[in-house]
Amino acid sequence: MKKLSHPHHLAEWKRIILEERPAYDKVIAVSSGTCGRARGSLQIFEAFKQEIERRRLSLTVGIEATGCHGLCEMEPNIVISPEGFFYKKLDVKDIPAIVERTILKNKVIPSLVYEDPATGRKHPRQNEIPFYQKQTRLLTENNFRINPERIEDYIALDGYQALAKALFDMTSESVIAEVKASGLRGRGGAGLLTGKKWESCREARGHPKYIICDADEGDPGSSMSRGLLEANPHSLIEGMIIGAYAIGASEGFMCVGTNYPLAVEHITLALEQARNHGLLGSAIFGSEFHFDIHVVQVAGAFVSGDETSLIAALEGKKAFPRQQPPFPAQQGLWGKPTDIHHVETWANLPIILNKGADWFTEIGTDKSPGTKIVTLGGRINNTSLAEVPLGTRLRKIIFDIGGGIKDKRALKAVQTGGPRGGFIPAEKMDVPLDYETLSQSGSILGCGGIIVMDKDTCMVDAARYSLSVSAEESCGKCAPCRVGTRQMLEILDRISHGQGQASDIVRLEDLAAVMKAASLCDLGQTAPNPVLTTLRYFKDEYDAHIREKRCPALVCQSLAPARKKAKNSRKQETGREAI
């Protein structure tokens, strides 16, 4: 394996890759992220391989296992290039027909085509499916085209050119200036200007400097990090190296969890490949810049999202957050200047450098340029990973992209940002997806989880569940959060069991106030959001539980009459497993 020692080598390598690519007539991309595999995508892949071999089509038909295509609801799914046919919810028995009719004869199989739940129309091509059409897939558009275990696929799509540009055509300062001009804000939830953070870290005194990628997705209902790590790991690596160059860091840490073994596999392999090609490690691209990245498992080790807690966990200490200032940019890992960003933030960097800050600011809003990957879940038709410009209204995300509510039900509420996000009622779906706007509505953007609820969701129970997650996540250092979450949970438990009292509402508000004002870190400060928003927008449900001992949504067991089994309309599939 030859190490790249000059940017020209990169262009040359890309040329060779494209030249040496087999001249397939058709390529089948099988969506094979963890979600796909849970539904049997690897068996689909195998079945295709066998069928292609059986029909002696190996020289003209390519088959790839890619990362997640985003439309998880339709797993297992495939995209057939170059036409872009999209087939959904495949079963092994569908394979022969697909090869026979679509691969060989370009004929579409209607039963496998995506059908829009709202209009009933069928869309055989991926780029015509409203789910995809209405998105702006800057970070995720290449998911169909990349085998995450092959660096060559990334190179073929102009991978690492942004890095070459940064190293050879720009100074560290001009890289920072460009990122500042782009207005990129941290995608982990805090929304601080990335460029400013970099500048602050660069100017800080201390050596060596460190870069950290927070890839430990703790919040339930969020899988955007998993999506990126599994599908396009090199985009993160490139972003991190650019950041290291800008700041002057020599060591980076990719902090992963234990819940995504496939993601860890892919990123570890990608790092090795990058090193082997001289894109990571000492003398990157033959320059004098040295930087390497270590993968560290930190799962369950720190308080989600808090930078100082993550730093303590990396240091092997008890992961209590500490007061800021001083900020990690000045005093972080082992007391040295450290720059921490979420996976999605890093993934934006190559695009910004390649296409320019001006181009980037055209997307999104003035204050928040760019896109955000969101995880759509709950009672939505298209459970998925979608990418939209910041500022997109929730209505569009849920109905146009998400396909609306399952079973044509009415929307009741939406929880954004994970278990510490607030619930936004159906009337407020014009709220744009953005940092400030969601905060003003009592919620948070968080890392982009969006859970959709219909009338079968009891808001009291939903608030209770969210709070139980926060109570578990709480590190226990400060009393407002440690005890506050517990006391709030106790009240909500009682209410959902028909033992609520009139004074409970005031108690909840008091607790929320103390937690917001006095908690040490973001977790305690935002944990009350689910409760506060449900109190604000769904007070009637609390009243019903407390005064009438009744659960309007028929969820709270002690209060609801027994539901007939027939009412459960979900399909009872035998659990399908992957190999």
Add this chain to the structure above:
Amino acid sequence: MDIEKILKESGASQRDLVPLLHKIQAAVGHIPRESIAAIAKQLRLSESEVFGVLSFNKSFTLEPRGKIRVMVCRGTACHVRGGGKVVEEMEKKFGTPAGRSSAGKELSLDETGCLGCCAMGPVVVVNGTHYSQVSPENVDSILEKAKASD
């Protein structure tokens, strides 16, 4: 891989603690109580410090796990889709509450945080294999498959 070997190959400072614990847990299935002293010695920490980090971290357990490790996702989406009922059913079938020691037993049951496959929920992972849309009704068939493939 036995613990002594893992310790020998480990670094010797505080930052190596969590990776070391992960390796031990991956090899043995849990963190044996007797190993805490050796870990402390290797990393030059006090046993209390090691235990402090170990007990804080939700990934680690001191309780032996069965040969077949069953994990039920308790993330929001899976919860909304009935994950709680799946856990209840499994607890009934195993006769042991989730999270408890299953020393000597074949199966152990744990709850886990969100696995990121929300469209597939409720999700159950058995020794690394994911099962989707699990319900109390198909718990039995999943367990049979798991025992067979072992």
Add this chain to the structure above:
Amino acid sequence: MKVIIDGLPFQVADKMSILDFARDKGITIPSLCHYPGLIPFSGCRLCLVAVKGRKALAPACDTFLEDGMEVTTNTPAIHKIRRQILELILSEHANPSPVSDDRKSCLGALSETGEANQASGYSLSSNNGRHEFLKILGTLNPDQAQFPSLEGTFEIHKEDPLLDRNYNLCVLCGRCVRICHEVRGVSALAFVNRSSRAAVGTALGRRLLDTECQFCGACLDVCPTGALTEKSLKAEVLPDTEKNTICSFCGQGCTLRLALKQGKIMGSVPAKQGTVNQGQACLKGRFLVAEAVYHRSRVSRPLVRKNGKLQETTWNEALAVIAQEFSRCQARDIAIAGSACDSCEDIFALEKFGGEGLKTENRIGSGDFTAQARFREFALGQSLEPRLNFRLSDIGRAKTIVLFGENLAVSQPIVWLEVHRAIRSGAKLIIVGPQELCIRRCASSWIKLRPGQESELLTGLSKILVESGHAAEFSRFEGFAVFKKNLEECVLSEAAASAGLQEERLLKLALSLEKRKPAAFLFGAEFCEGPSGAANLAALRNLALQTQGLIVPLSSESNSRGALEISAAFGKKNGYPGRIVQGISSGSFKALYFAGSFLRLGKKPAEFLAIQDSYLDGNADYADVILPQATFAEVEGTFVNVEGRLQKCERAIEPQAEAKPGWQIIRQLARKMGMSGFSFKAASDVFQELAGRVPAFSGLSWDQLTRGAFLQEPETDFRKFTAAETLADLEESVDIASGPDIYKGLNMSRDIKDLRLIRGR
């Protein structure tokens, strides 16, 4: 810089947190987790204050004043938040239950027990009702019933000696964890578990005895609620006064604050403003003072052997017997053995009595066998002025510390704190010795070496430094040429092998020493003993010259240095101390006087033996007369600690029964024998004479010793390398009973049950 706090303008000189500054100015800001000397934790959230221009409240303990800052420390809103935080904390504990913290009572009950303390005069709550939590409860007046109690109760930990842990009273302020970790360097306690199950504890809930806990009591002293309490003080009477004294159990010289009730010692705590110890101590000074002073083996009346049995008698008779015996003997048949646990006044009086009164040259003391004594002997033999003074803070500033053999955490606890402080600032500790010590954890390396082989290692290091060209500055020193030549004989691979190291490791060690200057070398008596003692000291001294190293010989008795200086002032004795010891053991003398008993006797060593001690130990079996001596808590006197710092010990209680200070006993004895020059009326008189005669004490005045003063030492320290050729063998080592747990005739680790248990681990 200028700041405004609560509307008042202030000038701020140094970088200070809002909390520290406010407290300094008398402005009250409540806090549970803050403690001077500990890194701010900002966990309890009680100290939140409003800072103009900031949206969120800021924790005063961890927010530093800046020019122009405007702070409001209390508003109705802030007060409400503080109260609510307390209410939340209270709800973590079982609901109030009746008084007595032997039950699983809760925090709320503390306020009741606090009042009950006052009323009854008994300590019903821990730490004599001293805990700060009471004050905070009083200021903020939380409603204990505001939130339901959600947690269960903890079992109270009583399985350890000396202290109990009742986590039903714990508020998770973390002070105990942090002081054990940041200051004491032991980390026996940690925060365990998470969220509402978060607690303070040990690994797997073990006893403290099963951790590295040294039972220093620091955690007790910082606990604001009394969750950690002293066993012996529960349901005990409350003290009526407190008096300071200087602890004499080892050579650190900690200031202890003794709690007294009607003239009796109840307990002790380290004095926060203690010159040497600054609020820290060890388990002996913290927990065992009363037990030692009132120990069952304490002798408090004169004893004379009649018909084979020791019987109580009067001072008159006892002294008369001794006077008679001594008067009968020739000077050369008498030997005197003094103790380095005694005050300077006691030691001086004894030396004067022996040297000028009895005119015998057979005078030794336990201070003759210490590392300090050996180092002085070595230095004088090289025509060097021995410099023995050092400050603890010098060790704190060292960048490399090399420790030979001593388990500092046990034998030199305050020195250990300073070493640990250095380590936390980035210094490297290298331990050289045969056994793995508990402090090995904090060391960057441990070189396993049998005593006696240190000189090869040290010489090897010197050679590497010279050869790697770091010799330039030192080449100007006297004796360098010979030193360099002698190094040629050293073979690096052999030097490394003798220490069980690869040569490369030896190289790394040397360069590390070179890079991380200044260095500090700490050693005890073992380092200087035996045939290799002189070689060790020589090699060490040379290496210290090359690395700007501080040489710190350590000794474990409370006045070793004082004994050394006073003894030196009285001139050369008959042969080396070791020979005198041999003479005693082999029965060469006719009459002996022991002050303290550091010599292990297997049989009666002479026709006549008189012992002056506070305790009856094994040697009492051979004694003809025993004179009761007062302990350190019962005397006014001066002691010189391991730094060379002279401190005055105030008398805290009256001597027990007929016990007397050593100098008074000698005065009476001398007078009985008709000697002149022993007319001291008070300890200050003895000191005055002492200061006039002992060069190290010149210029020191009894009245000006409030904060202690360093002994005088000559300014110059020759930059001169030690040559092997001129080395004289040091004294042969002698087996004596001395060590950190031995106070005169009391072997604390043998005779005090709790210490026996702790040391026996």
